[in-house]
Amino acid sequence: MTTTEQIQTTKYGIPIDESFAKAASEESIQKTAAALKARNFQVEVVDTPAAARAFVISILPKDQSIFTSTSETVSLSGLDEDINKSGKFNAIRPQMMKLDYKTQRREMLRMGAAPDVVVGSVHAITEDGRVIAASASGSQLGPYAGAAGRVIWVVGSQKLVPDLDTAMRRLQFYAYPKEDARLRETYGMPSALLKILIVNGDKPGRSTVVLIREPIGF
DSSP: OOOGGGEEEOTTSOEEEGGGGSOOOHHHHHHHHHHHHHTTOEEEEESSHHHHHHHHHHHOOSSSEEEEOSOHHHHHHTHHHHHHHSSSSEESHHHHTTSOHHHHHHHHHHHHHSOSEEEEOOSEEETTSOEEEEESSOTTHHIIIIISSEEEEEEEGGGEESSHHHHHHHIIIIIHHHHHHHHHHHHSOOOOOOEEEEEOOOOTTTEEEEEESSOOOO
C-alpha cells in the first residue's frame, strides 16, 4: 500500500511512488497468468523484452492491418521498429504519419480506431485477471475494448498488482507521472489521467497478454 514516506515528486512536481517499478514475484506472475486464462485471455510468460519481441513477431499476421498504440513498452522492446519500419507488415502508423496532424487529425484517428490487430501495453493487471489501461486522449481504448479484431498487450511484471484499488494507485502515482514527464520532455505539454478502461474478460482468442518477468515501460 502506498504510504506518505514512499511518495516523492517528479521534477515537475507530480507525486510518484517508485515502489511500483519493482518486478513482481514468480508467485504473483503465475497467479495472474492463471487468472487471465480463466477470463479468456491468452497468456505467454517470457523472461525478457527480447523474448517478448520475438514471440509477438511470430504471431503477427502479414496480411492484416496492424496498429501500434503509443507505448513505452512497445518502443523499448523494439516492436515499434519491427512493425512500423521493417516493411514486413501492413502497419497503420506509418500511413498516419504522412498526414498533417493539425488539418487531418480526425482522419488519423479513424485510421487507428479499428485495426485488425492492435499491439500495445496496459498500466496494471490485477492478480484476479483484470486489465487496466489509462489515457489522456482515449484513442487507444476503443481498439483495446472491442474495435480491434485482435489485441496483443506486452506487459512488464512490475505492472502486476494485488487488486483494483492498488491498480488505481499505480495509475495515479506511477504511470501518470511517468507519462506526464515523457510528454513534457518530448512535446512540452503535460499529460492528464482522464480516461480509464477496465477489461474484466474477453471472448476466447481475441486478446493475448505477453507477461515479461523483467520490468519494462511504465
